[in-house]
Amino acid sequence: MSLNYRTLNLVGFVSCVLLLVSALIMQHVFELEPCPLCIFQRVAFMAAAAIFLVAAIHNPQSTGQKVYTFLNLAALISGVGLALRHIWLQNLPADKVPSCGPGLDYMLEVLPFTDVINTVLKGSGECAEVSWTFLGLSIPWWTLFAYIALCAWCIFSLKISKR
Structure with missing residues (x-):
């Protein structure tokens, strides 16, 4: 199998889907309830997955490849920020952790969407809680590594598929 643009984007899509499936397994099998920031990080993976899939289906030439790469990097870099x-919230001293706020479902019902985004990005006490670690790193660390790897994959895909 050759490493063409379509194949590279399908690998990116499958990677995002596997990351999202692992998040759902953690939520439903291991009963780790996601905080609002976790949900937003999932949305960034969903956006990247959608862009990878559309790019694979479309399989554009050089300019289109650059556009898809830019869009995907925007989604993934927003995930890096989240x-x-x-x-950062998980590493705050206990007395600096913001108080726990209402759940995301409640906020979406009651508040305007821009207020929900502002509230979630400020973080809450539940976002500062470390409920699971692997090799001494919490879930946000592992998602950060995944975002960085996918950013590198986007750039690699663009470089390798020059036509």
Whole structure:
């Protein structure tokens, strides 16, 4: 199998889907309830997955490849920012952690969407809680690594598929 643009984007799509499936397994099998920042990080993975899939189906020439790469990097870099914010909240001293706010479902019902985004990005006490680690790193660290790897994959895909 050759490493053409379509194949590279399908690999990116499958990677995002596997990351989202692992998040759902953690939520439903291991009963780790996601905080609002976790949900937003999932949305960034969903956006990247959608862009990878559309890019694979479309399989554009040079200019289109650059556009898809830019869009995907925008989604993934927003995920990097969310993961960094989450890591920062988890490393705050206990007395500096913001108080827990209402759930995301409630906020979406009651508040305007822009207020929901502002509230979630400020973080809450539940976002500062470390409920699971692997090799000493919490879930936001692992999502950060995944975002960085996918950013590198986007750039690699653009470089390798020059036509």
